[in-house]
Structures are given as structure tokens and as C-alpha cells.
Amino acid sequence: MKGVLLVNLGSPESTDPKDVKKYLGEFLMDERVIDVPYWFRSFLVKGIILNTRPKKSAAAYQKIWWKEGSPLIVLSERLQQKVQEKTTIPVGLAMRYGSMSIKKGLQELYDKGVRDVQLIPLYPQFAMATTETIVVLAEELRAEFFPDMKITDVPAFYQKPEYIKALSNSIKEYLADKDYDHLLFSYHGVPERHIRKSDITKSHCKIDGSCCNKPSPAHEFCYRHQCFQTTKNVISELGLDENTVSTSFQSRLGVDPWLQPYTDRTIVKKAEKDGIKKLAIVTPAFVSDCLETLEEIAMEGKHEFLEAGGEDFYTVPCINDNDEWVDVLSGWINDFNNN
Template sequence: MKKGVLLVNLGSPDSPEPKDVKKYLGEFLMDPRVIDVPLWARTLLVKGIILNTRPKQSAEAYKKIWWEDGSPLIVLSEQLQEKVQEKVDFPVALAMRYGSMTIKKGLQELVDKGVEQVFLIPLYPQFAMATTETILVLAEEVRQEHFPNLNIESLPAFYNNPEYIKALSESIKKSLAGKTYEHLLFSYHGVPERHIRKSDITNSHCKPSDKIDCICCKTPSPAHEFCYKHQCKEVTRLVAEYLNLEDNTYSTSFQSRLGFDPWLQPYTDRTIERLGKSGIKNMAIVTPAFVSDCLETLEEIAMEGEEIFHEVGGKQFTTVPCLNTDDNWVAFLANRINEWSKNTVEV
């Protein structure tokens, strides 16, 4: 059976204009795995409040980071697709969970090339309901409705894969070479605490309300396979170990919270503020939940984060780029694809 690969990233509005941003936000925020409340409440919140207030503000943010070629996330993902394609012998397609580059279009592109077995790669190192899970669920729904004869397998979360840790660590080392910094902050995209509890397959292990030093994250458990907080903390630990970072020179935080429910803590904006007020003059920040630079890294961190740091007395704020099209990252993906090909049983 002919094999193919589908890379899937988050997505982007078609343009930074409010109408396109509103359409994109509507699809994104109405996903029950992003805002996991009853439909009536989600509809009231998203369509009754957020989409009447946020699109214009978000459009201004997108305009700040929009490239001549389009959305940075889309452009960088397309470049990644091209580089991975050069290293494997199977067709490699690209899709987005939200927006016009749909998973259905990506699968159709592969099917049109005769593909019958698909290796789906969610471009997220850590598992979360609002990232990996929603991609896998939608892909299966699309397969059942439109491609019932297609076989789809997926790459599990790879947060602790030594090859991935090496790629991330070396990219940080390269980015910070020759630069002075007193603290390295690992900022991950935030999720509501309830997402951690819902993903706990043991129904008893995860305690996301432990704000910083989460004991359950350090205690071995089957729950860790789907625990976003554990996986984020493990990336920090493994990278710090690889780079021989000294204690108290690095930490973990979570960004991009929405609404009033408890989200994973500590929060990135408050952590940046605290570091600046504590006397840290030079800090660096890396965002390992993202593999492609996007609104959250280019505007929320590189612009808003730096502004917060300077306001409290900080001087040098260095943002480490995402892996984007890093050669080690491309090699990691190509190796996973080739391993899948060798281990896949013909059906």
C-alpha cells in the first residue's frame, strides 16, 4: 500500500483583517476541546462576547507580525514540509487544524497521489486536549466520512525523545551563543487546569493546582502519557540537563490564558515581571510548546513580554526562535517517518 505523511499544525487566519480573524477565532474557540464547556455556554461566550470584542484587537496583533509572504506560521510550516519532503521517499502534505488549509484537504492531496496509509504528525511535542487530541479526533471523523478505506497512524507525543531534546537544546545553544543572560525562562502555552484532570487516565494522579513544584509530575504514573503539565516540565528538565544549566538560572511558566478559570501556573507575564523586579537585567525566553513561530511567540512573547520586562527595569530580553526549519528538527521528523515506514505492516 502506498504511504504518505500529513504534517498538521495549528492554523492561521487567511489575512490579518478583522473579518478573517473573526472567522478563524470562531472556528478555534468553538472547538469543544479548546473551550470545554457545554455548547450553550461556549456559544454564549464565543459568539455572544468574544467574537464581538476580540477580533479587532487580535487583527492588530496579527498585523504586527504578518510577513509579506503571509502568516509566519503558515510560511514556516510550508518551508518545513519542503525540507522534510527532501529527506523521505513518500508524499508529504501539510494541513492545519483551523483555517482554510483543512485536514480534509491535506488527506485529499495524499489520496489523489494514490496514498492508502497515512502517518499523521501533529506538530506538538507535548500532548494536550486542545492540540494533539483535537487533531486526532477530527482526522478520524474526516477519515470515516470521506476516506473510509484510508489507514491513518499517528506520531505520539515526542517531548522526551532524545533526538528532539537534542534538536531543541542545540537550537537554544546556537541562539544564545555569545549572549549574556542571567535567567532562561521556558514558556509553554497554557491550558485550563481542568484539562489536566480530564486527560488523567487514572482519574487520581494529576493535581494541576500544585502551582510550581508539582509532586505528581515527578512521581512515575501512566497518567504522564497524556499529562501536558508533566510533559512540559520534563522538557525543561531534560533541556536543562543537556545544557548543564545551573539551578535557579532557569524556570518554567505558562502563557496565553483566557477567561477566569484557573489555568496552569506560574503565568509567563507575571513571571517576567517578577524576574525583572527581582533584579534580573538580562533574560532569555524559549517557547517549546511551539515548533513554528506564530502570534504567540512573535507578538505575545517577543513584543509584549519584552515590554513588560523593560517596564520593571530589565535591560536585555532575548527571544529564542522556535525550531522552525532547523536541520536537527527536520532530521528528527524524517527519522520518525522512516521508522514508521519500516515498522508499518502492509494491510
Template structure:
């Protein structure tokens, strides 16, 4: 069998125009693993409300961060793919869960090169219904329908792999430059609390009460919150951060249902009001800088921090196409291919 690799990231609108953003949001938010409510209710919510109000504001946000080369997430992912390709002897393709760079096109690109065994790498350190799971489910559907002779393996969540923690910690340390901060905030993308319970394979462990995430359980294999907290713990340990000098929060909530807390915006506000003058933010749920890191954190977060009395606000870039990160992906691929 000829082996190949498919890197999969989230996706992006074709442009920061309201029309393209609306199309992208429609595909993204209609995913039953993103907004996990019955189809009729989801359609009414997304098409009847969100897509009539949100595209204009989202397009304005995208325009703030758009690069001359295109969407930052797409450009960075393409750079990463090029570097990973230099690390391995197998064809490497890039796809997005949403948008025009479809997973189907990515698999087809590999098949056209004779590949019949694919190593699928969802570019998310932690497992979640709305990220890793939706990629795996769609990929299997596409395989059965269009590529029945292709074998597909995938890289599990790598949040606690020692070599990943090493690369992430080294990147954070390098970008912080040895400076001392009043507080370091680890901000992760938020998800509804019900997603945590739905992903609980034990159907009883996850209570989101502050204790279940630190109580050993096989539920942790698919528990997004546990995996986020573990990344914070492991990186803080690696960097020698003192208890109280760092914390974890969750961003980008949508709707009125309870999402994972504490919320990032409220945490930034609380820290500023408490007298924190300089803080740094790390966003380890993302491997590529995107709207949520470049606009929501680096722009909106900084503005909020200054409004409540904060002075210096530092955002640590994602791993992006860091040489050590691309080399690590190459190592994982080569280990799989043995």
C-alpha cells in the same frame, strides 16, 4: 499499501483583517476541546462576547507580525514541509487544524497520489486536549466519513524523545551564542487546569499540587504539565543550566478559570522587579513561530520586562524549518515506514 505523511499545525487567519481573524477565532474557540464547556454556554461566550470584542485587537496583533509572504506560521510550516519532503521518498502534505488548509484537504491530497496509509504528525511536542487530541479526533471522524479505506497512524507526543531533546537543545545553545543570562525562562502555552484532570487516564493521579508531575504514573502519557516540565528539565540538563537560573511558566490564558501557573507575564514582571537585567525566553510548546511567540513574547514580553527595569530581553526562535529538525522528522517518518 502506499504510504504518505500529513503534517498538521494549528492554523492561521487568511489575513490580519478583523473579518478574517473573527472567522478564524470563531472556528478555533468553538472547538469543544479548546473551550470545553456545554455547547449553549460555549456559543454564548464565543459568539455573544468574545467575537464581538476580541477580533479587532487580535487583528492588530497579527498585523504586527504578518510577513509579506503571509502568516508566519503558515510560511514556516510550508518551508518545513518542503525540507521534510527532501528527507523521505513518500508524499508529504501539510494541513492545519483551523482555517482553509483543512485536514480533509490534506488527506485528499495524499489520496489523490495513491496513498492509502497515512502517518499523521501533529506538530506539537506535548499532548493536550486542545492541540494533539483535537487533531486526532477530527482526523478519525474524517477518515470514517470520507476515507474509510485509508489507514492512519500517528506520531505520539515526542517531548521526551532523546533525539528531539538533542535537536532542541542544540538550537537553543546556538541561538544563545554562549552568552550568560541572569535567567532563562521556558514559556509554554497555557491550558485550563481542568484539562489536566480530564486527560488523567487514572482519574486520580493529577492533583496539580507540585508533586504529581514528578511522581511516576501512566497519567504522564497524556499530562501536558508533566510533559512541559520534562522538556524544561531535559533541556536544562543538556545545557548544563544551574538550578535557580531557569524556570517554567505558562502563557496565553483566557477567561477567569484557573490556568496552569505560574503565568509568563507575571513571571517576567517578577524577575524584572527582582533585579534580573538580562533574560532569555524559550517557547518549547511551539515548533513554529507564531502570534504567541512573535507578538505575545517577543513584543509584549519585552515591553513588560523593560517597564520593570530589565535591560536585555532575548527570545529564542522555535525550531521552525531548522535543518536538524526537518532531518529528525524525516528519520521518524522513515522509521515508521520500515
């Protein structure tokens, strides 16, 4: 019997600093998130970050928490429910971190008789800290607990025309009645070393401004290329003026270089130096609105833009449980079921 497991990032159980600390501990101790030797990662996370960051993060979560719970969880559950209505095989939902674990999700499918699983990481672009950590953990769990289960993962779907169309239409619909001067595509940041580590050619990715535009097998696993390509695909789909669109990266941690340009600095620059008064931002690295979109962009980003002299700031919602996105996902699942 076939079945599907949708997997998103995860969330703390509540906005209590203790729950946030537990969640951050699991997330940041992942060797594909902070990819340094275990002893140093443990010292950094347990000795420093978890002694300072949970209270600050808890306060941020409190700003965006819904009555139903974590926005990311609630939106992911709505997506799962809508997709389930459009397919005849079981559709499960799991999170890479937190109590809604991948193991629990696989077990629930297994108990329903599922032995052939389509694993769908809910990330349009491939990255070590997102897609790869989900796929690797799922295989480890399969080998240890579900040896008679087969798992096939869906690769990064940033290039799929049906996804680009759904994303583009969601942007077009939201901004239809908005007057804006510039559209900024803000993607989640990763350390530059992640890009080099993911380079299967071991020589192509130089992060020099040109390598992402040169054809290479490395692009299959290059987060930076896939982000810029997503922007290009949407520009093409919507017929946008390239001079009114740009790309940036948010959420950096530590002192090592991360992908640039940085979103927070870009937001300020657009207002202070480029004279942009009306800015719209879309966040295509996320399919579900979460802390990074609802607080970091919609609240902090707006504050920074207005402080720098901007006037109007619009945050395009993620595709969440958008009906067209639901149709895209259920279409992939039905194709899997029929093959």
C-alpha cells in the same frame, strides 16, 4: 502506499478583522479548546468574544505578518518542503483550523494513492486543545470520507532524545553570543481542568506541585508534566544550572484557573523582585513561530520586562525549519516508510 500529514494549529487568511473573526470562531468553538456545554460555548464565543476580540487580535497579527503571509504557515511550509526532500513518500501539510484543513490534506494524499498515513501533530507535548483535537478530527474524517485509509498518529515526542537534542542545540546556538542571567521556558497555557480531564487514572493529577514528579500512567497525557519534563530534559542536555532556569505558562483566557506560574507575571517578577537584568525566553510548546511567540513574547513580553526594570531581553526562535529538526522529522518518516 504510505504518506505523511504534518498538522499545525492554523492561521487567519489575512490580518483583516473579518478573516480573524472567522478563524477565531472556528478555533474557539472547538469543544476541546473551550470545553463547556455547547450552549454556553456558543454564547461566550459568538455573543461576547467575537464581538470584541477580532479587532484586537487583527492588530496583533498586523505586527508580525510577513510579506509571504502568516509566519506560522510560511514556516510550516518551509518545514514540509525540506522534509519532503529527505524522504521518498508524499509529505502533506494541514492546519487544524483555517482553509488548509485536515480534510483537504488527507484528500491530497488520497489522490496520490496514499492509503496508509502517518499523522504527525506538530506539538511536542500532548494537550486536549492541540494533539487530541487533531487526532480525533482526523479519525472522524477518515471514517466518513476515507474508509479504506489507515491513519497512525505519532504520540507526543517531548521525551524523544533526538527532539531534545535538536531543541537544545537550537537554544545553545542562539544564545551562544548572548549575555543573559536567566532562561525562562514559556509554554502555552491550558485550563487546569484540562489536566484533570486528561488524567486516565482519574485520581493522579492534583496539580499540587508534586504529582508531576511521581511516576504515573497519567503522564502519557498530562500536558503539565510533559512541559516540566521538557524543561528538565533540556537542562540535562545542556548542563544548565537549575537555579538559572524556570518554567511558566502563557496565553490564558477567562476567569477559571489556568496552569501557573503565568508568563507575564513571571517576566515582571524576574525584573522587579529577583533582580534579573538580562532575560532569555524559549517557547518549546511551539515548533513554529507564531502570534504567541512573535507578538506575545518577543514584543509584549519584552515591553513588560523593560518596563519592570530589565535591560536585555532575548527570545529564542522556535525550531521552525532548523536543519537538525528537519533531520529528526525525516528520520521518523523514513522509519515509518521502512517498517
